[in-house]
Amino acid sequence: MRGGAAVLAGAALLAACDRAPPPPPPANQTAPAAINVIRPASDGCADGWIVALDPDSFANNGAGRHFAATRLGLFRDQLEKSVRGAMNSACTEGVVAPSAAKFVKSLAVRSASGASDPTFSAGKDQSALRLEWSFAENDLTIPSEMELRDGLVCWSAPQSDQCAEREP
Numbered sequence: 001m002r003g004g005a006a007v008l009a010g011a012a013l014l015a016a017c018d019r020a021p022p023p024p025p026p027a028n029q030t031a032p033a034a035i036n037v038i039r040p041a042s043d044g045c046a047d048g049w050i051v052a053l054d055p056d057s058f059a060n061n062g063a064g065r066h067f068a069a070t071r072l073g074l075f076r077d078q079l080e081k082s083v084r085g086a087m088n089s090a091c092t093e094g095v096v097a098p099s100a101a102k103f104v105k106s107l108a109v110r111s112a113s114g115a116s117d118p119t120f121s122a123g124k125d126q127s128a129l130r131l132e133w134s135f136a137e138n139d140l141t142i143p144s145e146m147e148l149r150d151g152l153v154c155w156s157a158p159q160s161d162q163c164a165e166r167e168p
Helices: 002-017 055-059 069-093 098-103 145-156
Strands: 050-053 106-111 119-122 128-133
Touching: 050 055, 050 069, 055 106, 069 098, 069 106, 069 145, 119 145
Parallel strands: 050 106, 106 128
Antiparallel strands: 119 128
């Protein structure tokens, strides 16, 4: 008997789907309000970037520090937000071409002992960037948005005057 009930319920569902759509409202009535579609706050040029930590550089760092996986996960999430914010700001300000940023698909983050400035560089695959900075020595501190932005500008325009003064 259960199978018969399922067949009847399925038939009723199909019948409901075959109904014609409701007619439009009369001319003297307004249509119902549109359904709000949730979209990202902005279509930033780094919104699609996938950020991944290089586990070896964090496990075997020059500071001799050890970081729990949960702390590294939170750090990665915060860093991703900061890098995206810095890149989206740089694109909005016109100091990095959005087309260059949108070409990037991933960002590999390495803790590099002694790096005084956040340094972004392209790998063999131009759609993959690397970010190196002394994250472990700085107890997983994230560089300021301005420091990240400056590093991104130097990745995009290494010949610019501001990049000549930067140290890797």
